[in-house]
Amino acid sequence: MTAEATGRADDALARELAAIVSPAHCLVDPALTAPYEVDWTRRFAGRARLVVRPGSAAEVGRVLVACGAAGVAVVAQGGNTGLVGGGVPRGGEVVLSLRRLAGVERVDPEALLLEAGAGTTLADAQAAAAAVGCELGIDLAARDSATLGGMVATNAGGIHVIRHGPMRARLAGIEAVLADGSSFARLGGLVKDNVGYDLVGLLAGSEGTLGVVTKVLLRLVPVPKVRVAALVALSVRPGRGGGTAALLSLVDAVRREVEGLEAAEAMYRDGLELVCAATGLAPPVGFPAADAWLLLEVGGPSDPTDTLAELLGAHPDVLDTAVATDAGTRAALWAYRERHTEAIATLGVAHKLDVCLPRAELATFEANVREVVRRAYPEARLVLFGHAGDGNLHVNVVGPPADDPGPDDLVLETVRRFGGSVSAEHGIGVQKRAWLDRSRDPADVAAMWALKRALDPRGILNPGAVFPGGQ
Numbered sequence: 001m002t003a004e005a006t007g008r009a010d011d012a013l014a015r016e017l018a019a020i021v022s023p024a025h026c027l028v029d030p031a032l033t034a035p036y037e038v039d040w041t042r043r044f045a046g047r048a049r050l051v052v053r054p055g056s057a058a059e060v061g062r063v064l065v066a067c068g069a070a071g072v073a074v075v076a077q078g079g080n081t082g083l084v085g086g087g088v089p090r091g092g093e094v095v096l097s098l099r100r101l102a103g104v105e106r107v108d109p110e111a112l113l114l115e116a117g118a119g120t121t122l123a124d125a126q127a128a129a130a131a132v133g134c135e136l137g138i139d140l141a142a143r144d145s146a147t148l149g150g151m152v153a154t155n156a157g158g159i160h161v162i163r164h165g166p167m168r169a170r171l172a173g174i175e176a177v178l179a180d181g182s183s184f185a186r187l188g189g190l191v192k193d194n195v196g197y198d199l200v201g202l203l204a205g206s207e208g209t210l211g212v213v214t215k216v217l218l219r220l221v222p223v224p225k226v227r228v229a230a231l232v233a234l235s236v237r238p239g240r241g242g243g244t245a246a247l248l249s250l251v252d253a254v255r256r257e258v259e260g261l262e263a264a265e266a267m268y269r270d271g272l273e274l275v276c277a278a279t280g281l282a283p284p285v286g287f288p289a290a291d292a293w294l295l296l297e298v299g300g301p302s303d304p305t306d307t308l309a310e311l312l313g314a315h316p317d318v319l320d321t322a323v324a325t326d327a328g329t330r331a332a333l334w335a336y337r338e339r340h341t342e343a344i345a346t347l348g349v350a351h352k353l354d355v356c357l358p359r360a361e362l363a364t365f366e367a368n369v370r371e372v373v374r375r376a377y378p379e380a381r382l383v384l385f386g387h388a389g390d391g392n393l394h395v396n397v398v399g400p401p402a403d404d405p406g407p408d409d410l411v412l413e414t415v416r417r418f419g420g421s422v423s424a425e426h427g428i429g430v431q432k433r434a435w436l437d438r439s440r441d442p443a444d445v446a447a448m449w450a451l452k453r454a455l456d457p458r459g460i461l462n463p464g465a466v467f468p469g470g471q
């Protein structure tokens with residue numbers, strides 16, 4: 001053991017926590033704690049006091065009691081795939097890793113419910129649902145690592161929000177531990193249950209600041225009989241308003257004409273160029289002539305291919321299309337979209353802004369944000385992509401130093417001018433906490449503070465996340 005590890009282990013709190021979770025799950029060695037101390041983007045990092053990995057909700061409760069008594073803050077962490085720095089320590093907190101609370105406990109294809117520990121990965125929950133002919137209605141590219149508890153805590157979105165809503169809409173119940181170590185469970189799975197306040201909905205999107213999610217009850221949907229994906233290359237003729245306007249007009253048309261639209265994802269030429277260079281994927285259909293690409297997925301009881309082909313054939317901006325009906329070829333089309341995040345990471349540490357715009361403003365915003373970033377940071381690489389059907393774009397600026405808040409503020413100020421949201425689906429974390437006050441009315445923020453103080457009076461749950469100025 002290094003001297004630092006020995007010092008950490010000698011700490012009275014470390015001894016108490018080791019007694020609760022067993023020494024093997026109370027990590028003090030810097031070589032073991034390091035992966036928990038830096039986030040997926042490598043932009044946010046801090047030293048933990050130690051990392052504790054409880055194996056049950058009861059242990060989570062005892063850990064919180066011990067930390068509360070010692071006045072030591074706790075940062076809950078699931079798969080550590082969050083993109084706003086909320087799941088890693090800022091300095092001196094105990095990291096509470098929930099990954100050991102993994103495992104699907106119940107899948108009910110009649111009631112369409114799945115119950116699992118908060119540390120279960122999305123991929124494992126998806127596999128359990130698929131085994132009974134169902135799916136979760138939520139999916140995202142970090143599925144192999146992102147945990148259900150983390151997805152609740154961030155109210156994760158992903159590629160199927162357009163059809164099934166975000167994580168909050170998929171939740172039928174949770175079990176959670178509160179800051180004082182007490183716990184509650186709402187796992188009955190009733191279709192209707194209006195008894196009191198919606199604490200389940202409140203914890204969704206609370207980013208580890210109001211309670212620790214230990215179990216999740218999710219709604220399932222039956223797997224559609226037919227599923228078709230189409231990658232559509234769009235070439236914009238002069239006067240038709242740019243790639244995003246073309247994307248949106250096509251999404252509108254598909255919504256009107258085709259039943260079961262499950263995903264509508266936007267990509268642009270610069271992003272696809274990067275994805276192909278970084279991953280070795282062959283250039284997609286319509287490359288490089290097209291200005292924008294729309295990845296559509298449609299699922300339902302009957303084959304939509306003919307309707308889709310007719311619609312795409314008649315649309316004035318469609319340059320070319322690739323259609324996939326079996327799982328393998330669908331995945332090949334999805335790779336162009338899903339590998340954007342990893343391709344951007346090869347350029348360096350990105351300023352990642354996840355924003356949502358009103359339908360009427362999205363196209364102008366896209367052109368405008370490119371222009372303002374280019375003017376202010378002419379050397380930066382700018383890559384946009386996102387969930388076009390939800391008005392949700394991911395704006396990535398690579399080049400300016402990671403600790404420079406300038407690019408974030410520039411993009412978010414532009415979002416505000418267009419009436420958008422500075423956080424579409426990734427949350428506030430530490431990255432955007434300065435923007436909470438700028439995005440909500442004073443009474444709205446005061447109500448959030450009141451909830452925080454009521455549920456976590458000592459301010460031990462993820463201080464420094466969500467709220468500006470500490471807690």
Ligand SMILES: Cc1cc2nc3c(=O)[nH]c(=O)nc-3n(C[C@H](O)[C@H](O)[C@H](O)COP(=O)(O)OP(=O)(O)OC[C@H]3O[C@@H](n4cnc5c(N)ncnc54)[C@H](O)[C@@H]3O)c2cc1C
Nearest residue numbers: 078079080081082086087147149150151153157158208213
């Ligand atoms: C390649 C890639 C693609 C992505 N795509 C999407 C996407 O399409 N849509 C989307 O919304 N997000 C996306 N994300 C972001 C990320 O996957 C989600 O935010 C996910 O919900 C985080 O889950 P996690 O288990 O990794 O949580 P973590 O990163 O560990 O934590 C995230 C936040 O939740 C809190 N938390 C974690 N577990 C718990 C718990 N059990 N109880 C209470 N609080 C907890 C943490 O304190 C932190 O504030 C993507 C990330 C990557 C790397």
